[in-house]
Amino acid sequence: MEVGYFTMPLHPPGSDPADTMEADLHQMECLDKLGYKEAWIGEHFTTVWENIPRSGPKFIAAALSRTKNIVFGTGVTCMPNHDPFMIAHRIAQLDNLAKGRFHWGVGSGGFPGDFEVFGFDPSTGFHRGMSRDAIELILRMWEDPAPGQYKHEAWGNLPSLGRCQRSG
Template sequence: MELGYFSMPSHPPECGLKEGHDWDLQVLRWLDELDYQEAWIGEHHTAPWEPNPAPDLLIAQALLQTKKLRIGPGGFLLPYHHPAELANRVAMLDHLSEGRLNFGVAASGLPSDWTMFNVDGMSGQNRDMTREALEIILKLWTEPAPFTHKGKFWTVTKPDTMFDFLKPHLKPLQAPHPPIGVAGLSKNSDTLKLAGERGFIPMSLNLNPAYVSSHWDSVEVGAAKTGRKPSRRDWRLVREVFVADTDEEAWRLSAGDMMGRMMGEYFLPLLGHFGFKDYLKHTPEVSDSDVTVDYCARRNWIVGSPSTVAEKIETIYRDVGGFGVLCVFGFDYKHKPDAWRRSLELLQREVMPRLRHLGAELPKAA
């Protein structure tokens, strides 16, 4: 099992845009120093708690300030990008990364974003647009012959050579393209079925482990369509994690600090508006009103001393049937930077050595 990082990025609404950007950049430098495998950066347009409309700006800077860390959008919201433009931009970014780029894609789930871009998310149009956009992007990268794609949402032409020297020529450095990751939230997730179907990296967002265990079923359903055999080694689980020297200190710095504030002011109310609090419950009998910050911290988060955190991770691993990468859910601790870096360091240096035995039995994808 390896370690990664998933950043929305999350910042409190009073945080300046550059101030938040600089914090995210600092964390990415730490991740590289601490030998984390990868980091994923989200895209959102209308959420003051998730102020990052252009993840590639942060990624481009971070690539210059890191050496080993794989970095990628987690993900580009495909309904809001012209697929030909994004194909060219990602290809260029892959070259700048010297092959360290991951390409995360998502369908977008915020109604306020849908409204801004005139996308009918309630009918599933955002998911249809995501599939079509990704099909076009991959075709532009891999189809050598000229073509015209006339889709439901976009018409894109890859022209033949014009005036002897003008032609589409931008392709990613990684062949045939950077690793593609997709994030899933709901049960029977369409995006996780797509991951299984196409051999993409499946990512399960930070929900109750008992609920997340159903996500692998979606991956396998998709894989069956194309005769693939997916590997749990590729499965990423995003979790809230805080490690400190003692359980008491970890609790105070997580539920009693920015993790608790963000969950209480933003994430829990957001899931409540969608009717998604069931995703956080360990059993359906729990009432929505009981799904509080304290409930999530005790039931879902991975918080405590190194020994406590190692036990919790192994329990989740066994409960869901195994996974390949644990992605730490990012929070804004620029007011206590040493505590956040210490948590990341303890997770890598003291927790992970206790878990090296996990994953040895997981087969590779076929």
């Protein structure tokens, strides 16, 4: 059996962000040494117990540089909270850096405070449609990174992915 790990990660309100970031990275090193197969890192923006959203590619890139075998995943990238063009670039770059040690988890969100701060009424389902559309746009950009624009009512005109392509 393979063992994986999921964390939001939670820290008491008022914790020092630099200290908690270091503690979380050390935790990833320990999981790697213990033989965990993968670690999924959550993303919320408004909970006081999650003082820094960790799902970002920067945290995972830092964790990759400090580990040897464990595979990291976003648990999840809340698609309506991000511009798909930026996510396409960040995820493609992380995929190239990770050399097979990254899984991209996607979702539409679920934390009430995040819905409020990003301006979504969860009862309408609009955020789910945005998630679907963002994923479709990103996949199109990765499949055909030729110059051009990708259009969407929520994001306006999106340029092509350009030179930032996923590996293999």
